[in-house]
Amino acid sequence: MTALAALPSWQALSAHYARIKDAHLRSLFADDPGRAERFSAEGAGLFLDYSKNRLTDETLRLLLALAAERGVAERRDAMFAGETINTTERRAVLHVALRAPRGTRIEVDGTDVVPEVHKVLDAMADFANRLRSGASTGHTGKRIRNVINIGIGGSFLGPEMAYRALRPFSDRSMTFRFVANVDGADLTEATQDLDAAETLFIVASKTFTTLETMTNAAAAREWLVRKLGTDAAVAKHFAAVSTNIGSATEFGITPANIFGFWDWVGGRYSMDSAIGLSTMIAVGPDHFRAMLGGFHAMDEHFRRAPAASNLPMLLGLLTIWYDNFFGAQTIGIMPYAAHLARFPAYLQQLQMESNGKHVGFDGGVVDYQTGPIIWGEPGTDGQHSFYQLLHQGTKLVPCDMIGFCQPLSPLTDQHDLLMANLFAQAEALGFGKTAEELKAEGSPDFQTPFRVTEGNRPTNMILADRLDPASLGSLVALYEHSVFTQGAIWAIDSFDQWGVELGKVLASHIIPELDRDVQPTLSHDSSTNALINRYRRMRR
Numbered sequence: 001m002t003a004l005a006a007l008p009s010w011q012a013l014s015a016h017y018a019r020i021k022d023a024h025l026r027s028l029f030a031d032d033p034g035r036a037e038r039f040s041a042e043g044a045g046l047f048l049d050y051s052k053n054r055l056t057d058e059t060l061r062l063l064l065a066l067a068a069e070r071g072v073a074e075r076r077d078a079m080f081a082g083e084t085i086n087t088t089e090r091r092a093v094l095h096v097a098l099r100a101p102r103g104t105r106i107e108v109d110g111t112d113v114v115p116e117v118h119k120v121l122d123a124m125a126d127f128a129n130r131l132r133s134g135a136s137t138g139h140t141g142k143r144i145r146n147v148i149n150i151g152i153g154g155s156f157l158g159p160e161m162a163y164r165a166l167r168p169f170s171d172r173s174m175t176f177r178f179v180a181n182v183d184g185a186d187l188t189e190a191t192q193d194l195d196a197a198e199t200l201f202i203v204a205s206k207t208f209t210t211l212e213t214m215t216n217a218a219a220a221r222e223w224l225v226r227k228l229g230t231d232a233a234v235a236k237h238f239a240a241v242s243t244n245i246g247s248a249t250e251f252g253i254t255p256a257n258i259f260g261f262w263d264w265v266g267g268r269y270s271m272d273s274a275i276g277l278s279t280m281i282a283v284g285p286d287h288f289r290a291m292l293g294g295f296h297a298m299d300e301h302f303r304r305a306p307a308a309s310n311l312p313m314l315l316g317l318l319t320i321w322y323d324n325f326f327g328a329q330t331i332g333i334m335p336y337a338a339h340l341a342r343f344p345a346y347l348q349q350l351q352m353e354s355n356g357k358h359v360g361f362d363g364g365v366v367d368y369q370t371g372p373i374i375w376g377e378p379g380t381d382g383q384h385s386f387y388q389l390l391h392q393g394t395k396l397v398p399c400d401m402i403g404f405c406q407p408l409s410p411l412t413d414q415h416d417l418l419m420a421n422l423f424a425q426a427e428a429l430g431f432g433k434t435a436e437e438l439k440a441e442g443s444p445d446f447q448t449p450f451r452v453t454e455g456n457r458p459t460n461m462i463l464a465d466r467l468d469p470a471s472l473g474s475l476v477a478l479y480e481h482s483v484f485t486q487g488a489i490w491a492i493d494s495f496d497q498w499g500v501e502l503g504k505v506l507a508s509h510i511i512p513e514l515d516r517d518v519q520p521t522l523s524h525d526s527s528t529n530a531l532i533n534r535y536r537r538m539r540r
């Protein structure tokens, strides 16, 4: 593959960047009345205004040329065709099959996987309906009122985020909790006020080997058996979601309560697979299917919309623009929706685990920056903590601002306040306030320099009608495909995660060294040895 820096479009972008890097959004807007209209696009129920970015028509033209030269569309088509694009794990990448409507054909090694997907969805729907209606009960005959999802990473962040996002659509008579951390405090807090007879645990793990999840699942089983007095209770109080059906069965989970998925679904791309069982129990199968519809609508948009109006491509290319040309290190995600409080955390795994790589397709170390650091908080909360740095700090932090036009809360007047803040923040970040303007408003001279806000801070504005299952699906798929676009440009495998292995292996070496009954001979570095020794002395 041609080195990125050697591509004509890359070189043209570098030269173009040198020319426009200091252009201010104030003048870009003043000189171009049609800017907002031209730099916006719509698809799958989402509207994207990207006009408040530091770009011109030429920037866009060159970024689109880069996407073409780098073969983003071809790689996208290869993904949809079930090709083995996750080369380091030799796997297809087919989260798009999870939301393919019945009757679509998507093949992996000659087998159409769509019927299997719908078979699992139907089994999940049956399970969810029986729980929600009370047709299936716990071991003592009591209705299941509490669902605890035990899982971590992709088996946690998606389900937790989706449950919180869709609470207005959820069965309010049920309690949903999400346990991830191997810190026993997590499970203890989640169970301490619950009646075991009314509690279902879903053990969610693609591999069914993850230390945290297996440890918490075993502790949950002990808790349940202790509370209900018999091992037989496990059958009615545990379900599992995994690609590893054998280990889930060995754990003692009733086969009818095990829901499978496939190795062509990455953990961080799995919230719309059986990993979403807790979501489906919470909101019901119809809403879950509406969410899949939103995902699919964005898949189709990504697949068919011309690059210049293709939301995920635009979002991905803008990330490249700031990351590689402006040298930005991070991107902020600011959902103006309290229900999306966990969306930035969800996107952290999706983006950073996918594109936090420094080795390209050819096995060589890349000579450019890859995935940005993703972080964020819901607005308006963030405005009162870290926005100061966004407005007046020394770092360039492009932000995605996300809003919904219709409130779901009955406090509708407050929605105008929320949206006014959303629009105002993007305006302030983009255009700032000059010393002259401040003086004209009567700012005292001694204060004026401190009050100047430079502006020229870029934002994307993403709007949807309301936060519902369909728009949530579209929004997640938008970011999935943006991540894909970035990975294709950087020529990295966005679907492996080898970097997380070393820490796991080292932990497995240290675990026996903490055993109270042994006096280990430690052979780590002097810092790690001292820390282990200190812990052994200090713990109770």
Ligand SMILES: O=P(O)(O)OC[C@H]1O[C@H](O)[C@H](O)[C@@H](O)[C@@H]1O
Binding pocket: 152, 153, 154, 155, 204, 205, 206, 207, 208, 209, 210, 213, 267, 268, 353, 497, 500
């Ligand atoms: O679903 P599991 O197999 O338990 O994996 C849970 C998580 O742990 C791993 O360490 C990976 O970094 C994540 O990609 C994955 O989502």
